[in-house]
Amino acid sequence: MDKEKKKRNWLSRLSFGSISLLAAALLLLAYVSVIIDPAKAWFFTLFGLLYPLVLIATLVLFVWSLFRRSSMRGLLLVALLPSLLFAGRYFQPRHGAPEGEPTLKVVSYNVGLFAHGEGFSDRLSVADSAAAYLRRQDADIICLQEFYLPSSENMDKWLSRQFPGYKADYYVLTGKSGHAGNLTLSRRKVLDRGKEVFEKSTNMALWTDVRLDSSSLRIFNCHFESYNISLSGLVKVIRNDVFLEETGLKMRRALRERPRQVAHVLESVEKAPVRSVVLGDFNDNPLSYTYFRLLRGRKDGFTQAGHGFGATYRSLWPLLRLDYILCPRELKAVSYTVGNVKYSDHYPVIATYYETGRDTK
Secondary structure: OHHHHHHHHHHHHHHHHHHHHHHHHHHHHHHHHHHOOOOOOOOHHHHHHOHHHHHHHHHHHHHHHHHHOOOOHHHHHHHHOOHHHHHHHOEEOOOOOOOOOOOEEEEEEEOHHHOOOOOOOOHHHHHHHHHHHHHHHOOOEEEEEEEEEEOOOOHHHHHHHHOOOOEEEEEEEEOOOEEEEEEEEEOOOEEEEEEEEOOOOOOEEEEEEEEOOOOEEEEEEEEOOOOOOOHHHHHHHHHOHHHHHHHHHHHHHHHHHHHHHHHHHHHHHHHOOOOEEEEEEOOOOOOOHHHHHHHOOEEEHHHHHOOEEOOOEOOOOOOOOOEEEEEEOOEEEEEEEEOOOOOOOEOOEEEEEEEOOOOOO
């Protein structure tokens, strides 16, 4: 019996050690993914996507290793330490009293073509209800991605009716069923505007120069390449080899195109005569090459003033945070909220700011 017990204990230690090594390796690969261009090594993106699940698993293993007094606890602790820098981009404790009086309020919302609203009979009803919600936010800047109106609706008349007092700037593709694209609404004085259209893609970025109290700001309203994979599609992937192949092609295309689109926007940011806010649906997680490239020289409103989970994709909440507001250092976030409304497959993000100094670019 003693030999059998020793054998079981040895196998248990071996299994625990192997699982711990795997978890630590996956966690370290997730950290590395932020510096690897997915166009060159696409599979690193998968490690970043899995990060929240791997982090939780590694934490559980670490606590277990303490109870077992396992020799793996040191390795697990080393693997967990970098998460002190990264985990806050997914979850934030409640911050103290905000500093300063907010002077600018910004909303970013991927409205999903108004095709995912719960309890509505048609997309125009979703659009009207979402517009009423956005008006109640009383924001200075509203940026929408995957905006949609049916062909029976006149864009300018609908916008004037729904958003009085706002200057509208939009770029939409028009087909038989309707108009779809990006929309930026501003109550601040608009100084200039333009767009960045991505090659061989319906995704794009609008930019709008607006006047603040003591400076000017360029708002980049971005929608980067998505995987175009639904949850129902994922079920089909498991059951059908054809869908598996199609899913692989979609993922590789998105992973190839997104870095190019990010580079395109950053080139425009560098040429801008004023500081830039980069916001919108990045279709990538906070532990990604996309996010960290766009973050350079800017601050994430969620890490400054958010609390709780920052996830913005409804179907896989709280795992996926895809929507962001990244501001220059001259703006300090006073509040940051993820709106709990179901007009889309995404949640809106809402932030307020105050200016800490003049724009010196």
